[in-house]
Amino acid sequence: MSTKTANGAYDIVIIGGGLVGTSLALALHPLGLRVALLEAATGDTTPAPGTDQRTLALNWGSRQILEGIGAWRQVEPLASPIHRLHVSNAGHSGITRLDRTLIGQSALGYVVPAHSLRAVLTAQLNTCGTVDHYTPAICDQVSVMDTQAVVRCSATDLSLTARLVVLADGGRSTLRQQFGLDASEKTYDQAVLVTTVLTSKVHGQLAFERFTLGGPLALLPLAGPRFALAWTLPADQAPALASLPESIFLAKLQHCFGDRAGTFLSATARHVFPLHLTDVPNAATARAVAIGNAAHIMHPVAGQGLNLGLRDVAELAERLQAAHHEKHDIGNTAFLAAYVATRRGQTRRVLSFTDGLVRLFSNNVPGVGLARNIGLNLLDIAPPIKRTLLRRTTGLAGRLPRLARGLPLQTHAKAPAMPHG
Amino acid sequence: MHNTDPAELEKFEQLAASWWDPAGDSQPLHLLNPLRFGYIEHHATLSGLSILDVGCGGGLLSELMAKAGGRVLGIDAGHAQVSVATLHARDAGVTLEYEQTTAEQLRDRANEAFDLVTCMELLEHVPDPLSVVTACAELLRPGGKAIFSTINRSLGAWLKTIVAAEHVLGLLPKGTHRYENFIRPAELAAWGRAANLRVIDITGVDYRPITKTFYLVPEPRANYMMCLARPMAND
Numbered sequence: 001m002s003t004k005t006a007n008g009a010y011d012i013v014i015i016g017g018g019l020v021g022t023s024l025a026l027a028l029h030p031l032g033l034r035v036a037l038l039e040a041a042t043g044d045t046t047p048a049p050g051t052d053q054r055t056l057a058l059n060w061g062s063r064q065i066l067e068g069i070g071a072w073r074q075v076e077p078l079a080s081p082i083h084r085l086h087v088s089n090a091g092h093s094g095i096t097r098l099d100r101t102l103i104g105q106s107a108l109g110y111v112v113p114a115h116s117l118r119a120v121l122t123a124q125l126n127t128c129g130t131v132d133h134y135t136p137a138i139c140d141q142v143s144v145m146d147t148q149a150v151v152r153c154s155a156t157d158l159s160l161t162a163r164l165v166v167l168a169d170g171g172r173s174t175l176r177q178q179f180g181l182d183a184s185e186k187t188y189d190q191a192v193l194v195t196t197v198l199t200s201k202v203h204g205q206l207a208f209e210r211f212t213l214g215g216p217l218a219l220l221p222l223a224g225p226r227f228a229l230a231w232t233l234p235a236d237q238a239p240a241l242a243s244l245p246e247s248i249f250l251a252k253l254q255h256c257f258g259d260r261a262g263t264f265l266s267a268t269a270r271h272v273f274p275l276h277l278t279d280v281p282n283a284a285t286a287r288a289v290a291i292g293n294a295a296h297i298m299h300p301v302a303g304q305g306l307n308l309g310l311r312d313v314a315e316l317a318e319r320l321q322a323a324h325h326e327k328h329d330i331g332n333t334a335f336l337a338a339y340v341a342t343r344r345g346q347t348r349r350v351l352s353f354t355d356g357l358v359r360l361f362s363n364n365v366p367g368v369g370l371a372r373n374i375g376l377n378l379l380d381i382a383p384p385i386k387r388t389l390l391r392r393t394t395g396l397a398g399r400l401p402r403l404a405r406g407l408p409l410q411t412h413a414k415a416p417a418m419p420h421g
Numbered sequence: 422m423h424n425t426d427p428a429e430l431e432k433f434e435q436l437a438a439s440w441w442d443p444a445g446d447s448q449p450l451h452l453l454n455p456l457r458f459g460y461i462e463h464h465a466t467l468s469g470l471s472i473l474d475v476g477c478g479g480g481l482l483s484e485l486m487a488k489a490g491g492r493v494l495g496i497d498a499g500h501a502q503v504s505v506a507t508l509h510a511r512d513a514g515v516t517l518e519y520e521q522t523t524a525e526q527l528r529d530r531a532n533e534a535f536d537l538v539t540c541m542e543l544l545e546h547v548p549d550p551l552s553v554v555t556a557c558a559e560l561l562r563p564g565g566k567a568i569f570s571t572i573n574r575s576l577g578a579w580l581k582t583i584v585a586a587e588h589v590l591g592l593l594p595k596g597t598h599r600y601e602n603f604i605r606p607a608e609l610a611a612w613g614r615a616a617n618l619r620v621i622d623i624t625g626v627d628y629r630p631i632t633k634t635f636y637l638v639p640e641p642r643a644n645y646m647m648c649l650a651r652p653m654a655n656d
Contacts, residue, residue: 077488078468116468116490198463198624200637202455223489224459225637265624265637266463 008132010034011330012320013151013162015139015175017041019056019114020292020309021168022121025131026069027317030409031324035130036160038137038153040169054114054194055228056306057082057220060105061404065310068403071124078116080222081107083205086260090212108207111220111228134158142178142288149287149331164331165288166316168309171278173294179285186277190215191238193231195270197253200262201225210257219261227261229253235274242270283343284336291316296347308347314403315343321402321409424525424553425498429546432596433478437501440479441509449592450481450542453626453635457541457570457646458485460624460637464648465566467491470536473560475524475553476543480506480517487517491537495519496527524556534562541646544571544609545602551612558616561651567618570626570646574603578643581628590630606641610649618649 012028014021017039025037058066058079066072085098085108100108125131134153141152142165152159167175176183197219208219208227215232222228231253233241241249250264257264278297283290292309319339323330402409439445461467461482468490474483477495479502487493487510495517497503503521510517520527524540527533538557544550550571557567572578579600586592610620626644627636641647 078490113466113468115466119468119490196463198459198637201634202459222459222462223485224455224457224462226459226463262636263639265639266622268463 007159008036008161010036010132010160010162011324012036012164012166013038013149013160014166014168015151016167016169016173016292016294017122017133017135018168018170018292019117019121019306020313021166022118022125023065023069023071023310024166024168024291024313024317026071026121026124026128027065027313027403027409028320029069029128029130031321032130033320033324034132036132036134036162037125038139038151038160039133039135040138041136055196055220055222055230056112056114056117057109058112059109059307060103060107061400062307062310063107063110064400064406065314065403067406068314068408069124070408071120072406074120074124075112075117078120079110079112080220081205082109082111082207082221083107085207085209087209088211088260090210090256107205111207111222113222139175142175144179144285144287147329147331162331163287163329164320164336167288167290167294168292169294171293171297173290176280176290176294179288179290181280181283181285181288181290183278183280186279188275188277189235190232190275191235191272192275193229193233193238193242193270193272195229196222196268197227197229197250197264198266199225199227199264203227203261206261208257208261212256217257219257225262229267231256232275238272242272279347281344282340284333284340286333286336287331289316289336289339295343311346311401311404312343314401315339317403317409318401424523424547424549426546426548430499432594433546434499434501436594437479437499437505440481440502440505446594447479447481449586449628449635450478452633454481454485456626456635456637457482458489460646460648461486461537461539461568462489464568464621465537467537471534472537472539473524473527473535473557475538475540475557476546477506477519478502480509480519482539482541483517483519484510484513484515486539487515493517494535496522496524498523524553524560528556528559531560533560534565535560536562536565538565538567539569540567541570544569544604545598550602550604550609554609554612555616558613558618558649558651561618563651563654565651566621567613567649567651568646569609569649570644571609572598572603572644573641574600574605575642578603581643585630586628592628606645606647609647613647613649618651621648621650623647 011033013036014024015038017037025035028035066075083100087096137153137158138155139151139153143150148161148163149165150161167173202225203221205221207221210217214234218230219227246267250267254264280290280295283295291312316339320330323335436446440447443451467486470491472486472491472493474495477483477497480495483493483495495506500521503519507519538560540557547553561567572582582598587595587597606623623641624646625638625641627638
């Protein structure tokens with residue numbers, strides 16, 4: 001990766017070389033557009049082995065999108081499939097089991113270490129050769145003109161013009177404000193503790209979600225007898241729990257979760273992240289659109305964060321393809337408003353679904369516990385409802401863009417901009 | 422080739438042909454492999470690491486570690502093992518290297534250092550296990566980790582691994598293990614410390630005949646794994 005200080009003119013400048021930004025660059029690769037990717041981090045965006053311990057849950061839709069951008073073959077050996085999901089409710093009888101056969105696919109989803117996915121995508125970007133990758137490039141000034149936007153990195157003396165600027169710079173996006181895209185924020189009184197645990201037995205690719213009084217606790221199967229743990233807790237309790245001696249932490253986890261996954265033997269370093277919800281109701285303005293975490297951050301209860309971001313990528317890429325072939329302006333307000341309107345429905349559904357789950361399952365009001373038991377049991381005996389819920393959370397609902405069907409964008413085929421339901 | 426037992430080597434040469442048959446003589450290895458791999462990945466995130474697998478046999482574990490993103494060199498003293506491993510990796514399209522050599526020979530000739538050295542189910546089959554542990558330790562870069570598995574020299578281990586596994590259940594061919602070659606965790610830990618390694622973890626491996634599954638357990642009663650680390654240069 002080279003640092004360039006030249007000026008350049010592009011069709012699309014993507015700000016942010018994370019998973020979503022890199023995926024979009026790869027998705028656009030077949031179209032022959034002039035694309036630049038600006039990454040703020042220095043040098044190689046792959047962190048040193050073992051430093052980024054986050055684990056990602058990819059749904060089936062995300063797998064398809066990675067297939068469409070040509071990365072799935074490299075990701076698959078690093079991904080642990082989820083064949084079944086066991087949902088339970090601490091202190092109550094409600095249980096439901098969701099199986100991959102309900103969606104007719106070989107997995108409900110996949111668990112992938114963030115650093116592995118990042119390494120694959122970055123390597124792919126470096127070999128594809130059609131994207132100008134600027135790093136480190138901290139974009140701090142933007143100006144919007146009639147037919148183009150100018151982005152500047154004052155530290156590296158870089159100035160680029162683009163017909164469209166895509167903000168994929170994550171939850172702390174400052175450019176979003178510069179473009180006048182307003183975010184609504186909501187903080188939860190909760191934090192999530194993440195770690196990897198070694199258990200006594202192999203899990204047969206079974207994932208667990210357990211709703212406890214403090215918040216939901218998810219165990220996602222990794223290779224071997226290991227799980228990625230995401231434990232949502234009251235914000236004032238999480239740091240104390242994370243700093244307990246390992247054996248006491250494991251005993252608390254065992255007590256809270258039970259023995260379904262075997263005996264917890266060991267845990268890696270524990271990290272705590274505060275939870276908040278960020279929503280950008282109108283994610284586009286003239287010449288700029290926000291995608292991924294720059295457009296929405298949600299509670300990780302249903303594991304939908306990156307999945308929603310990749311769905312943004314698939315939808316935007318397909319619309320860009322259509323506009324490009326028909327020689328339409330890819331940065332004008334009407335084009336971007338149509339994209340936003342399409343994405344808005346799904347984003348809002350997922351945001352309110354996850355927000356609702358959090359409130360339902362963290363609520364100690366009498367009756368709510370009973371209602372969710374009945375709910376879980378009903379869900380367990382009613383496959384049609386299960387199927388609908390699964391299609392929602394596995395990214396298979398609604399009209400699917402090409403990439404979400406696992407197909408790459410085409411260089412010249414006509415892609416109709418279909419109306420949406 | 423010093424520090425190899427010709428009779429032991431011969432035993433495993435004969436097994437080589439069926440090494441990758443999940444229902445054959447190496448079935449226990451296939452059942453054990455996910456647990457071993459999980460334990461290793463838990464203690465060392467494999468992606469991007471340089472890994473030496475000492476006593477790689479047919480390459481069951483080496484291939485898994487390579488698929489997880491490790492740059493793996495598998496070594497074994499047996500010619501048949503290395504051939505089987507090399508052929509299988511080629512068929513499976515997995516990129517890694519194999520060589521017929523021992524840890525001591527590699528240490529003596531190489532200026533190589535690895536992020537991770539694994540040495541599974543080997544120590545109980547060599548005349549001088551201390552020599553292997555020392556060589557493995559010296560092949561680690563500062564901050565690197567070594568993971569060994571072997572069998573405790575205890576009554577329980579004798580009952581489980583020789584009486585039950587070889588004679589009653591027929592899980593392993595008779596004569597696979599010799600009791601006097603088993604190694605107590607305290608002995609292995611002491612050899613590690615003598616080679617400037619720090620013990621990170623000891624975890625037992627248990628077999629339940631009724632469900633035909635292996636489990637990890639906190640106590641190293643019979644089979645066990647041990648993770649050790651070489652301190653950073655400035656520690």
